[in-house]
Amino acid sequence: MKEYKIIAQKGGLFRNKDEEFETILNDFAREGWSVISSTSNPHTHLLKVILERQKY
Template sequence: MKEYKVIQPKLSLRNRFQKYEDLLNQYAREGWEVKHVGQNSPFIIFERDKNR
Protein backbone atom coordinates (compact mmCIF):
# COMPACT_ATOMS: atom_id res chain seq x y z
CA MET A 1 0.00 0.00 0.00
CA LYS A 2 1.22 3.51 -0.80
CA GLU A 3 0.89 6.73 1.15
CA TYR A 4 1.14 10.24 -0.21
CA LYS A 5 2.17 13.66 1.07
CA VAL A 6 1.41 16.99 -0.59
CA ILE A 7 3.45 20.02 0.40
CA GLN A 8 3.57 23.62 -0.69
CA PRO A 9 7.12 24.78 0.00
CA LYS A 10 7.61 28.31 1.21
CA LEU A 11 10.90 29.39 -0.30
CA SER A 12 12.32 32.88 -0.24
CA LEU A 13 14.18 34.32 -3.22
CA ARG A 14 17.49 34.13 -1.41
CA ASN A 15 19.22 30.75 -1.95
CA ARG A 16 15.95 29.43 -3.38
CA PHE A 17 17.46 26.58 -5.38
CA GLN A 18 19.66 25.38 -2.51
CA LYS A 19 16.70 25.42 -0.10
CA TYR A 20 14.58 23.53 -2.64
CA GLU A 21 17.30 20.91 -3.04
CA ASP A 22 17.70 20.58 0.74
CA LEU A 23 13.93 20.11 1.11
CA LEU A 24 13.84 17.35 -1.52
CA ASN A 25 16.84 15.60 0.05
CA GLN A 26 15.23 15.75 3.48
CA TYR A 27 12.11 13.96 2.25
CA ALA A 28 14.23 11.45 0.29
CA ARG A 29 16.04 10.47 3.50
CA GLU A 30 12.60 9.73 5.00
CA GLY A 31 11.82 7.37 2.10
CA TRP A 32 9.61 9.72 0.06
CA GLU A 33 9.84 9.83 -3.75
CA VAL A 34 8.73 12.81 -5.82
CA LYS A 35 5.75 11.89 -7.99
CA HIS A 36 4.70 15.31 -9.27
CA VAL A 37 5.88 18.90 -9.15
CA GLY A 38 3.18 21.46 -9.94
CA GLN A 39 3.94 23.83 -12.79
CA ASN A 40 1.25 26.46 -12.31
CA SER A 41 0.95 26.14 -8.55
CA PRO A 42 3.86 25.52 -6.20
CA PHE A 43 3.20 22.07 -4.74
CA ILE A 44 5.01 18.74 -4.63
CA ILE A 45 3.43 15.29 -4.31
CA PHE A 46 5.52 12.59 -2.63
CA GLU A 47 4.87 8.85 -2.46
CA ARG A 48 6.29 6.02 -0.34
CA ASP A 49 5.38 2.51 0.74
CA LYS A 50 3.23 2.62 3.84
CA ASN A 51 4.47 -0.72 5.19
CA ARG A 52 8.18 -0.08 4.94
Protein backbone atom coordinates in the same frame (compact mmCIF):
# COMPACT_ATOMS: atom_id res chain seq x y z
CA MET B 1 -0.17 0.32 0.70
CA LYS B 2 1.29 3.70 -0.20
CA GLU B 3 1.06 7.08 1.45
CA TYR B 4 1.30 10.52 -0.12
CA LYS B 5 2.41 13.98 0.94
CA ILE B 6 2.11 17.37 -0.77
CA ILE B 7 4.74 20.02 -0.13
CA ALA B 8 4.93 23.52 -1.58
CA GLN B 9 7.72 25.86 -2.54
CA LYS B 10 6.67 29.47 -2.57
CA GLY B 11 8.36 31.86 -4.95
CA GLY B 12 9.81 35.21 -4.12
CA LEU B 13 13.15 36.58 -3.10
CA PHE B 14 13.18 35.60 0.54
CA ARG B 15 11.10 32.42 0.72
CA ASN B 16 12.32 28.86 0.09
CA LYS B 17 15.09 29.49 -2.39
CA ASP B 18 15.91 26.65 -4.76
CA GLU B 19 18.79 25.38 -2.63
CA GLU B 20 16.61 25.31 0.48
CA PHE B 21 13.84 23.46 -1.36
CA GLU B 22 16.39 20.98 -2.73
CA THR B 23 17.51 20.31 0.85
CA ILE B 24 13.90 19.74 1.89
CA LEU B 25 13.36 17.28 -0.99
CA ASN B 26 16.59 15.44 -0.14
CA ASP B 27 15.53 15.16 3.51
CA PHE B 28 12.25 13.58 2.43
CA ALA B 29 14.12 11.23 0.06
CA ARG B 30 16.22 9.98 3.00
CA GLU B 31 12.91 9.12 4.71
CA GLY B 32 11.87 7.02 1.70
CA TRP B 33 9.75 9.58 -0.16
CA SER B 34 9.88 9.88 -3.98
CA VAL B 35 8.63 12.75 -6.12
CA ILE B 36 5.88 11.46 -8.38
CA SER B 37 4.49 14.72 -9.73
CA SER B 38 4.77 18.49 -9.55
CA THR B 39 2.78 21.46 -10.70
CA SER B 40 3.27 25.20 -10.64
CA ASN B 41 1.10 28.28 -10.84
CA PRO B 42 2.81 31.12 -12.73
CA HIS B 43 0.46 33.70 -11.21
CA THR B 44 1.28 32.90 -7.59
CA HIS B 45 4.80 31.50 -8.14
CA LEU B 46 3.79 28.44 -6.14
CA LEU B 47 5.29 25.03 -6.87
CA LYS B 48 3.61 21.96 -5.39
CA VAL B 49 5.30 18.57 -5.30
CA ILE B 50 3.53 15.26 -4.64
CA LEU B 51 5.59 12.68 -2.78
CA GLU B 52 4.93 8.96 -2.39
CA ARG B 53 6.37 6.19 -0.24
CA GLN B 54 5.52 2.70 0.85
CA LYS B 55 3.59 2.67 4.12
CA TYR B 56 4.69 0.00 6.57
